[in-house]
Amino acid sequence: MNQKLTVFIEYKVKPGIIEQYEHQMQNVLVELKKDGAGNISWLKALDQDALYVESFDVGSRDSYQSLKQLRLSESHPVYGPLEKFISGGMAKLHCWAFEKKGE
Template sequence: MIMMITVFMEYKVNPDTIQSYETQMSSVIKELKVCGASEIQWFKAADQPSLYVECFQVKDKSTYDTIKKYRTTSGHPVFSSIEPFVTGGLEKIHCWAFEKMTIKEDL
């Protein structure tokens, strides 16, 4: 059985660039798929202005590490396109990888 990894990416967007950022995200999401991400979800915080979260699945830690590197540095042509919109730049994108846990019940 393949154990998928759930990835969360969280960051703030400069309030005056939100419209441009949201437009560019269609290209970012397409590129995530090319890089091996699936079940991609994109959220805007209801209670924190300009806070965005992406959530998606990858097949292994290596895929996560690659995407994290591409998303947090300016070398990738698509992912770095949102750098002008992210408060503090790409290095301020917070990334986490989680493995699903199973609850073991005593019989």
């Protein structure tokens, strides 16, 4: 059974390279759409310096698992370059999926 899931990805960006990270994120947002993500948001925290959150919807658990694996791949041509911008590297990229409960 397919169901829409909302995915949240959270991480901190290294100080001093935020501008380069934000430039790379333009490519990431395009790639997410190509990989089937919808309703994409990209947010920066106001009260935690250099903390970013991405959110988007996928159509199934399989889609979530597949996209999560791609996002954590250091060898992916678009997602992989984020490794050098994230404090602690890909090991500090946190990814969760949620299913909607109730209206």
